[in-house]
Amino acid sequence: MYTIDINCSSPYRVHIGTMLLEQSGELIRDACKGSRAAVITDTNVGPLYAHIVTKSLAEAGYTTCVHMFEAGEEHKRADALIEILEFIAENELGRKDVVVALGGGVVGDVAGFAAATYMRGIRFAQIPTSLLAMVDSSVGGKTAIDLAAGKNLAGAFWQPSIVIADVGCLGTLTAEQLSDGCGEIIKHGVICDAALFCQLEQTPLTQELLTQNLGLVAAIIARNIEIKRDVVVADERESGLRKLLNFGHSAGHAIEALEAYQLGHGNCVALGMGIIARAAAVRGVCDETVPQRIEDLVRRHGLATSCRWDAEQIFSEALHDKKRQGYSIDVVLPHEIGSCSIETMDLQEFRDFLYDGLSSAANAPAVPDEAPADNDSIGGEASR
Numbered sequence: 001m002y003t004i005d006i007n008c009s010s011p012y013r014v015h016i017g018t019m020l021l022e023q024s025g026e027l028i029r030d031a032c033k034g035s036r037a038a039v040i041t042d043t044n045v046g047p048l049y050a051h052i053v054t055k056s057l058a059e060a061g062y063t064t065c066v067h068m069f070e071a072g073e074e075h076k077r078a079d080a081l082i083e084i085l086e087f088i089a090e091n092e093l094g095r096k097d098v099v100v101a102l103g104g105g106v107v108g109d110v111a112g113f114a115a116a117t118y119m120r121g122i123r124f125a126q127i128p129t130s131l132l133a134m135v136d137s138s139v140g141g142k143t144a145i146d147l148a149a150g151k152n153l154a155g156a157f158w159q160p161s162i163v164i165a166d167v168g169c170l171g172t173l174t175a176e177q178l179s180d181g182c183g184e185i186i187k188h189g190v191i192c193d194a195a196l197f198c199q200l201e202q203t204p205l206t207q208e209l210l211t212q213n214l215g216l217v218a219a220i221i222a223r224n225i226e227i228k229r230d231v232v233v234a235d236e237r238e239s240g241l242r243k244l245l246n247f248g249h250s251a252g253h254a255i256e257a258l259e260a261y262q263l264g265h266g267n268c269v270a271l272g273m274g275i276i277a278r279a280a281a282v283r284g285v286c287d288e289t290v291p292q293r294i295e296d297l298v299r300r301h302g303l304a305t306s307c308r309w310d311a312e313q314i315f316s317e318a319l320h321d322k323k324r325q326g327y328s329i330d331v332v333l334p335h336e337i338g339s340c341s342i343e344t345m346d347l348q349e350f351r352d353f354l355y356d357g358l359s360s361a362a363n364a365p366a367v368p369d370e371a372p373a374d375n376d377s378i379g380g381e382a383s384r
């Protein structure tokens with residue numbers, strides 16, 4: 001069991017361990033108070049875990065209600081947000097009550113945005129159930145929905161009051177969903193933790209590791225949350241340092257939109273990191289081994305390393321990026337594994353950069369060399 005305190009403007013604690021869903025009511029009561037709890041989840045996670053969380057909340061004295069929306073990034077939209085807000089209002093949550101986001105990053109982002117706007121902001125608890133949500137999206141307070149123009153274009157900074165990461169939930173992820181979370185873990189390694197990156201090179205985070213050594217997986221999750229904590233506490237509103245967490249995202253978000261949100265966020269970020277690292281090597285910012293090691297590690301985690309979109313298409317989509325300011329854009333460049341910088345480029349330079357990154361990646365294999373053993377979930381059902 002790990003606890004990590006996030007001492008930002010509105011401090012909270014992250015709990016990482018097993019059998020935490022069963023204790024979630026008590027933990028939420030201590031952190032959030034209130035008397036009503038609205039559990040927001042999706043159609044994959046709700047049937048597996050909502051009953052455990054509502055039972056625990058009821059035992060802790062909460063009146064509960066559950067709202068489930070259709071799973072998938074294509075539902076991280078204004079419709080889902082409004083439905084959640086109407087649901088919370090119908091169930092008469094007041095200013096002291098709590099929204100509980102139970103699911104992956106999509107649920108966390110939309111339910112968090114609903115909590116940020118309902119009655120101008122009420123408390124919310126994050127119960128991340130995907131690897132990606134445990135290592136990244138549940139911590140740091142970015143909430144959002146996608147607009148037609150692009151990813152995460154409407155949202156708010158709104159910190160949760162508690163994060164409860166029950167690693168037992170990872171057992172019902174498919175191999176593909178688990179791999180997707182590894183994209184963000186590899187990102188954390190590249191931006192600031194060479195030791196984490198080397199550890200993954202030696203022992204990839206796969207479904208096999210999950211069944212053989214859940215303790216090691218929990219330790220990796222805790223390390224990732226520490227990395228995110230250090231960045232977020234130093235720069236909560238992304239005026240500088242926090243942009244590092246966006247390594248690979250300008251191209252990644254563009255690819256995600258081009259793929260009509262049918263390719264996972266973590267895989268799109270991995271593709272974005274590969275493109276930027278290749279361009280950085282062409283320009284002499286880093287040596288050739290940096291993109292090679294990133295793409296090898298990405299491939300070993302079952303993620304694709306080449307995309308079907310060209311530089312012009314990615315550039316056009318990336319113009320909606322939040323790090324763009326008029327004719328320039330901030331881009332995170334790797335110098336070596338564990339060290340990156342934030343550079344401001346004019347748009348023409350960024351476009352050339354994408355051309356360099358994609359042309360030097362032209363020979364990369366289209367599919368992972370070592371695909372995960374299968375795409376089924378380990379247990380099929382929650383192992384409780």
Ligand SMILES: NC(=O)c1ccc[n+]([C@@H]2O[C@H](COP(=O)([O-])OP(=O)(O)OC[C@H]3O[C@@H](n4cnc5c(N)ncnc54)[C@H](O)[C@@H]3O)[C@@H](O)[C@H]2O)c1
Pocket residue numbers: 042043044045048071072073076103104105106107109129130131132133136137138139140141142143152169170171172173174177180181264265266
């Ligand atoms: N706010 C942030 O700081 C931040 C950071 C990173 C990513 N994100 C956002 O997070 C989203 C990606 O997160 P994600 O990969 O978790 O996506 P997701 O929420 O769509 O989850 C992926 C899939 O896994 C399913 N799932 C989740 N947990 C499960 C479990 N335990 N068992 C079975 N199925 C489960 C979901 O239903 C979904 O089908 C993107 O929208 C991305 O923009 C936000």
Ligand SMILES: O=C(O)C(=O)C[C@@H](O)[C@H](O)[C@H](O)COP(=O)(O)O
Pocket residue numbers: 136140142144151152184238242245246249322
């Ligand atoms: O927490 C952050 O800051 C991040 O950038 C983490 C990213 O992994 C995440 O995908 C985030 O949602 C992207 O932020 P955005 O501001 O580019 O939408």
Ligand SMILES: [Zn+2]
Pocket residue numbers: 136184249265269
């Ligand atoms: Zn991300």
